[in-house]
């Protein structure tokens with residue numbers, strides 16, 4: 001199963017990147033997760049959308065060819081970071097490669113609510129007509145990793161109860177992706 005990951009933080013020591021690297025390694029027998037390079041994308045510009053640069057074309061192709069996507073979002077000022085919104089805006093236009101694409105959301109914050117507000121915004125964005133991703137339903141599947149400082153070691157998520165919860169979500173996501181293939 002080919003999965004493309006979007007990580008909404010572009011800092012080197014990002015907890016969200018660390019979470020995605022943890023998923024990449026932990027589930028490597030089940031899925032191949034490739035992290036898309038969204039920080040090199042230009043700002044979305046409608047003047048360029050029919051003839052975007054090579055980075056945008058490559059990014060859209062990667063998404064089009066994936067069986068599904070996983071988005072790791074931090075929470076910036078109660079919403080998703082601009083770099084992630086920019087990537088989604090590119091995907092929402094012209095060939096609309098995210099439509100019906102299975103998607104799963106995870107997020108890490110250093111605070112109490114573990115990106116809840118950002119994830120609610122993200123679900124709303126992904127439901128918009130140009131995106132229309134087939135997002136794994138939230139009930140029982142909300143990966144809200146809070147108090148990041150206590151749950152990561154050496155660049156990996158190590159909190160056992162969080163990892164075992166994510167094991168279940170990943171199983172349900174695999175089923176969700178496969179349903180769409182039938």
Ligand SMILES: Cc1cc2nc3c(=O)[nH]c(=O)nc-3n(C[C@H](O)[C@H](O)[C@H](O)COP(=O)(O)O)c2cc1C
Pocket residue numbers: 009010011013014015016017074075076077078079108109110111112113114115148
């Ligand atoms: C610009 C900015 C805004 C932030 N806003 C919030 C917020 O609204 N809610 C929250 O829980 N944490 C907020 N934080 C703290 C982030 O949860 C924390 O920096 C987290 O580590 C960012 O994710 P990363 O480690 O993947 O970069 C904010 C951080 C930054 C830099």
